Amino acid sequence: MRGYNFAYLDEQTKRMIRRAILKAVAVPGYQVPFGSREMPLPFGWGTGGIQVTASIIGADDVLKVIDQGADDTTNAVSIRRFFALTTGVRTTEETAEASIIQTRHRIPEKPLTADQILVYQVPIPEPLRWLEARETETRKMHALAEYGVMHVKLYEDIATHGRIATSYNYPVLVNERHVMAPSPIPKFDNPKMDHMPALQLFGAGREKRIYAVPPYTDVKSLDFEDYPFEKQTWEHACALCGSRDSYLDEVVTDDRGGRMFVCSDTDYCAERRDAGHVGTGAPVTYGADAAE
Amino acid sequence: MAGPVIMPGLADPVADSQSVFRGVLHAMSRPGTIVHLAGLGEAPAPLSPAAAALCLSLVDHDTPLWLDCAVAGGQGAADFLRFHCGSPVVARPEEAVFAVVADAAAMPPLSSFDPGTPEYPDRSATVIIQVAGLADDAGMRLSGPGIEAEARLRVDGAPADLWDWVRDNHGLYPCGVDIVFAAGERIAALPRSTRVEG
Numbered sequence: 001m002r003g004y005n006f007a008y009l010d011e012q013t014k015r016m017i018r019r020a021i022l023k024a025v026a027v028p029g030y031q032v033p034f035g036s037r038e039m040p041l042p043f044g045w046g047t048g049g050i051q052v053t054a055s056i057i058g059a060d061d062v063l064k065v066i067d068q069g070a071d072d073t074t075n076a077v078s079i080r081r082f083f084a085l086t087t088g089v090r091t092t093e094e095t096a097e098a099s100i101i102q103t104r105h106r107i108p109e110k111p112l113t114a115d116q117i118l119v120y121q122v123p124i125p126e127p128l129r130w131l132e133a134r135e136t137e138t139r140k141m142h143a144l145a146e147y148g149v150m151h152v153k154l155y156e157d158i159a160t161h162g163r164i165a166t167s168y169n170y171p172v173l174v175n176e177r178h179v180m181a182p183s184p185i186p187k188f189d190n191p192k193m194d195h196m197p198a199l200q201l202f203g204a205g206r207e208k209r210i211y212a213v214p215p216y217t218d219v220k221s222l223d224f225e226d227y228p229f230e231k232q233t234w235e236h237a238c239a240l241c242g243s244r245d246s247y248l249d250e251v252v253t254d255d256r257g258g259r260m261f262v263c264s265d266t267d268y269c270a271e272r273r274d275a276g277h278v279g280t281g282a283p284v285t286y287g288a289d290a291a292e
Numbered sequence: 293m294a295g296p297v298i299m300p301g302l303a304d305p306v307a308d309s310q311s312v313f314r315g316v317l318h319a320m321s322r323p324g325t326i327v328h329l330a331g332l333g334e335a336p337a338p339l340s341p342a343a344a345a346l347c348l349s350l351v352d353h354d355t356p357l358w359l360d361c362a363v364a365g366g367q368g369a370a371d372f373l374r375f376h377c378g379s380p381v382v383a384r385p386e387e388a389v390f391a392v393v394a395d396a397a398a399m400p401p402l403s404s405f406d407p408g409t410p411e412y413p414d415r416s417a418t419v420i421i422q423v424a425g426l427a428d429d430a431g432m433r434l435s436g437p438g439i440e441a442e443a444r445l446r447v448d449g450a451p452a453d454l455w456d457w458v459r460d461n462h463g464l465y466p467c468g469v470d471i472v473f474a475a476g477e478r479i480a481a482l483p484r485s486t487r488v489e490g
Binding site: 005006011012014015016018019020021022023024025026027028030033055056057058059139140142143144175177178195197199212213214215216217218 | 307309311322355418438440484
């Protein structure tokens with residue numbers, strides 16, 4: 001694209017971000033401050049992930065971008081087009097074909113390989129932020145590995161709700177040292193982070209932080225012995241592909257209680273349908289109206 | 293006017309620094325893995341092509357650079373780095389964000405370099421050590437983040453106390469320096485997170 005450097009960012013910015021990424025990899029789960037730049041879209045739209053992707057991407061890469069698991073949502077389409085325009089790289093919707101996958105709020109259902117890099121868009125990188133507002137304090141808490149306040153929060157969940165009510169952005173302990181926000185992925189995806197063969201990079205543009213989980217690194221969801229971590233389950237199968245082990249979105253189909261449960265990972269669902277798997281195709285219904 | 297001739301830097305600064313970075317990212321996220329940085333140009337002695345390329349890709353005016361006597365003394369090499377990277381060259385190892393060691397046998401202990409602070413462990417040095425050879429099928433046993441079960445790394449021409457230094461460095465975790473070994477066009481990294489056993 002004329003008038004812009006490859007991948008939009010200038011080379012000095014890329015070097016600064018690359019140095020931050022290397023330090024992030026060397027201290028898994030620790031948030032490295034970086035000089036986040038103004039991007040041609042507002043903070044909150046994935047500027048952190050975009051800056052990380054722009055700093056690692058090369059002409060040979062194949063890029064996939066997902067938003068809540070889907071390749072065809074506004075955020076994913078815009079970011080994919082942005083990189084197609086500024087780098088000329090090949091883009092794809094197939095998980096297995098991509099060398100870099102930028103994601104908002106999901107990890108693909110298909111297991112990632114050692115040849116892939118997963119880039120997360122992160123809104124609030126500090127897992128302790130809602131418990132302690134001061135950056136000086138949270139920094140000290142990470143320095144001292146003083147995470148009691150997080151366990152108190154999870155305990156209060158159990159005391160109030162009878163279970164740990166956190167269902168997304170569920171805190172994890174990385175490399176037995178740093179408590180980390182996995183970004184707002186559903187806790188369903190947390191187990192995929194543990195010992196993942198792919199490198200995982202996290203970029204928070206507004207909050208100006210980069211962090212990383214190297215391949216094959218311990219990522220443990222915080223829990224208690226008597227209240228072990230549990231991921232979500234569904235009574236239903238995907239209405240389109242019949243999958244019973246993927247993360248399902250609930251889609252409201254009418255104003256009479258009609259619901260459809262479908263895979264949130266569009267590529268996973270499409271691949272299963274191509275392979276001949278079919279769901280019921282029908283909504284399920286709840287409530288009094290449905291009995292009419 | 294006859295002056296010292298400075299060798300050219302990366303042939304294609306944008307594409308080459310990206311591929312060098314991906315190489316070192318791969319090495320850093322998989323400690324002990326040997327990465328071949330292909331297609332590098334010549335480097336001024338005593339810099340190896342890989343060490344020179346790492347500097348050209350990562351070092352700039354924001355990152356004070358420390359050079360050992362071998363590099364600082366080789367007029368071509370110091371001028372090359374000063375010209376292409378534009379970084380301040382510092383006299384004391386503890387002031388450096390990046391350090392280049394060409395004569396590994398004479399290098400100062402790893403503890404001379406900045407390990408960062410408990411609040412900001414990222415503000416630590418990255419030490420590039422040129423060595424005679426690297427092998428990943430023998431030598432020390434590595435484990436930790438980035439390593440599936442166990443990796444091996446043998447460093448030829450390493451300082452005698454290297455592995456003691458590396459163990460002490462790991463003991464500082466999450467503080468500590470990160471090492472990139474460079475041999476010819478090949479690199480291997482040893483971040484502070486890696487555990488080393490003899």
